[in-house]
Amino acid sequence: LNMLYKDPNQPMNTRIKVLMDQMTLEEKIGQMAQIDRRAATPEIMRDYSIGSLLSGGGSVPREQATAEEWMDMVNGFQTGSLSSRLGIPMIYGIDAVHGHNNVYKATIFPHNVGLGATRDNDLVKRIGAATALEARATGIPYVFAPCIAVCRDPRWGRCYESYSEDPKIVQDMTEIIPGLQGDIPPNSPKGVPYVGGNTKVAACAKHYVGDGGTTKGINMNNTVTNWHELLSIHMPPYYNSIIKGVSTVMVSYSSLNGVKMHANHQLVTKFLKGTLRFRGFVISDWQGIDKITYPQHANYTYSVLTGINAGIDMVMVPLNHTEFIDTLTSLVNNNFVPISRIDDAVRRILGVKFSMGLFENPMADHSLVDQLGSQAHRDLAREAVRKSLVLLKNGENTDNPVLPLPKKASKILVAGSHANNLGFQCGGWTITWQGQGGNDQTVGTTIFNGISTAVHPSTEIAYSESPDEDFVKSNNFSYAVVVVGEPPYAESAGDNSNLTIPQQGLDTIKNVCGNVKCVVVLVSGRPLVIQPYLKHIDALVAAWLPGTEGNGVADVLFGDYVFTGKSSRTWFKTVDQLPMNVGDSHYDPLFPIGYGLTTEPV
Numbered sequence: 327l328n329m330l331y332k333d334p335n336q337p338m339n340t341r342i343k344v345l346m347d348q349m350t351l352e353e354k355i356g357q358m359a360q361i362d363r364r365a366a367t368p369e370i371m372r373d374y375s376i377g378s379l380l381s382g383g384g385s386v387p388r389e390q391a392t393a394e395e396w397m398d399m400v401n402g403f404q405t406g407s408l409s410s411r412l413g414i415p416m417i418y419g420i421d422a423v424h425g426h427n428n429v430y431k432a433t434i435f436p437h438n439v440g441l442g443a444t445r446d447n448d449l450v451k452r453i454g455a456a457t458a459l460e461a462r463a464t465g466i467p468y469v470f471a472p473c474i475a476v477c478r479d480p481r482w483g484r485c486y487e488s489y490s491e492d493p494k495i496v497q498d499m500t501e502i503i504p505g506l507q508g509d510i511p512p513n514s515p516k517g518v519p520y521v522g523g524n525t526k527v528a529a530c531a532k533h534y535v536g537d538g539g540t541t542k543g544i545n546m547n548n549t550v551t552n553w554h555e556l557l558s559i560h561m562p563p564y565y566n567s568i569i570k571g572v573s574t575v576m577v578s579y580s581s582l583n584g585v586k587m588h589a590n591h592q593l594v595t596k597f598l599k600g601t602l603r604f605r606g607f608v609i610s611d612w613q614g615i616d617k618i619t620y621p622q623h624a625n626y627t628y629s630v631l632t633g634i635n636a637g638i639d640m641v642m643v644p645l646n647h648t649e650f651i652d653t654l655t656s657l658v659n660n661n662f663v664p665i666s667r668i669d670d671a672v673r674r675i676l677g678v679k680f681s682m683g684l685f686e687n688p689m690a691d692h693s694l695v696d697q698l699g700s701q702a703h704r705d706l707a708r709e710a711v712r713k714s715l716v717l718l719k720n721g722e723n724t725d726n727p728v729l730p731l732p733k734k735a736s737k738i739l740v741a742g743s744h745a746n747n748l749g750f751q752c753g754g755w756t757i758t759w760q761g762q763g764g765n766d767q768t769v770g771t772t773i774f775n776g777i778s779t780a781v782h783p784s785t786e787i788a789y790s791e792s793p794d795e796d797f798v799k800s801n802n803f804s805y806a807v808v809v810v811g812e813p814p815y816a817e818s819a820g821d822n823s824n825l826t827i828p829q830q831g832l833d834t835i836k837n838v839c840g841n842v843k844c845v846v847v848l849v850s851g852r853p854l855v856i857q858p859y860l861k862h863i864d865a866l867v868a869a870w871l872p873g874t875e876g877n878g879v880a881d882v883l884f885g886d887y888v889f890t891g892k893s894s895r896t897w898f899k900t901v902d903q904l905p906m907n908v909g910d911s912h913y914d915p916l917f918p919i920g921y922g923l924t925t926e927p928v
């Protein structure tokens with residue numbers, strides 16, 4: 327064995343060549359496989375030279391596992407990989423899309439729709455750095471973030487994962503990539519994968535391309551567009567991501583003019599790798615190649631053939647590694663997939679692993695364990711919540727603003743399904759794939775907690791999840807804060823064609839706002855139908871999906887900080903206007919993109 331590839335002083339291309347010249351076809355194809363931790367053992371990692379592991383949404387070592395337990399799990403698998411013939415380290419990936427969201431006690435930041443409303447790319451970069459530290463606190467060096475979708479229809483179940491409908495805002499927010507991966511050193515070449523050491527992680531720009539442009543926002547569906555629109559709306563964030571050294575790109579489940587992206591050689595190879603000269607590796611989505619056919623997996627040989635030949639380098643298999651390896655090996659041996667395609671994929675995968683120092687530091691760094699959910703990160707998340715809030719209405723005129731609210735009042739009411747529900751305020755992709763309600767999923771501060779802490783000690787607070795009218799009338803409340811919105815959802819479960827506030831929330835708005843001065847705080851992944859209720863609402867705040875630091879809402883409601891958020895999305899009047907985006911000729915919004923009232927400091 328020529329061990330020169332293990333010498334970090336060798337030029338990267340030498341290391342890649344020396345290693346690849348010694349790799350068997352099985353070992354090369356093994357590197358192209360990513361499997362979920364549930365389907366893995368250290369022996370499988372060793373015997374098949376598996377390139378990567380992942381945690382799918384909610385795939386955790388055990389409920390409420392500690393950072394140490396995560397590290398031990400990752401290290402266990404890594405030890406298996408390192409004991410293989412060539413000792414190539416595996417790379418462990420996970421969805422850290424609003425903080426390290428699968429992990430108990432991690433800091434959960436506002437989802438991207440709220441970050442877009444901050445218009446603060448430095449904040450988003452700092453969030454990237456914090457997220458990298460929390461991922462490394464669990465021994466994980468690779469995250470499937472950022473989602474740089476340009477969501478063009480809020481009926482899409484993943485619209486909250488998109489920073490904005492405006493590609494320029496999404497381009498601006500790609501600053502999260504140097505936050506996650508580190509800044510490319512001044513004398514280093516741009517546009518090549520870069521990860522700056524073991525407090526940083528490899529990132530993943532997703533989902534390539536046009537995921538946010540599907541017909542009626544139907545998840546995984548078809549994006550009908552022309553080259554001009556594609557290159558001006560959905561592609562621009564990839565330009566910035568590649569320049570900033572993003573290490574990986576994930577392919578979208580969706581189709582482009584009827585061609586599945588996972589089978590799209592023109593876009594994945596000719597454009598992304600050719601025209602844009604992307605040098606990292608392209609990864610599929612979960613069973614993304616299986617979904618090339620309908621029903622999925624109907625012709626796996628065809629799936630592997632077209633997915634790999636389209637230019638996918640690593641396949642998120644993610645459960646049956648032998649089927650993938652056997653199928654691809656057979657396709658290569660029978661000259662359906664050229665060895666040059668395999669070598670391109672492996673060269674890219676090894677390039678990321680070498681450039682990020684994975685060969686030198688394959689094991690978790692236990693010194694970072696305290697970064698998980700640190701107070702500094704929670705303070706950062708609280709700042710992000712403050713800056714993400716958008717004030718849509720503040721009294722009937724500017725002379726009588728409702729906000730900021732007085733901290734000192736005789737008796738106030740905090741009401742609504744989302745007022746005291748940590749799971750609801752975090753939304754999907756939190757602890758589990760879909761997210762769920764309740765206050766025992768993880769650790770944080772609800773909006774109600776924040777209000778309780780913020781008001782003057784002499785102020786009496788009543789809390790009711792869904793008060794009836796008599797209750798409201800029989801108390802002499804100075805004012806009420808009504809917090810309502812959407813339940814958590816992810817992906818197709820979030821596709822929604824009516825975009826109405828759930829009935830319980832509408833009832834609470836009616837019962838409360840019809841009888842006392844009320845501030846409605848809407849917790850949702852997107853604009854919802856609000857116009858019919860606006861006249862009964864004294865003040866209206868879009869809080870999006872704030873995450874675990876709900877006290878950031880109170881910070882702004884009571885004037886400790888002023889409102890600065892600007893909506894990153896068009897707020898429609900009715901859903902039959904959709905899709906309706908800034909620039910459209912029929913642009914007739916209730917609140918235009920960029921709308922956001924400000925308040926006076928107290």
Ligand SMILES: OC[C@@H]1[C@@H](O)[C@H](O)[C@@H](O)c2nc(-c3ccccc3)cn21
Binds near residue numbers: 381612
């Ligand atoms: O979690 C890994 C990736 C994630 O990075 C992608 O953004 C997302 O499209 C996705 N959907 C599934 C997934 C979907 C249905 C069933 C099981 C898993 C898995 N994943």
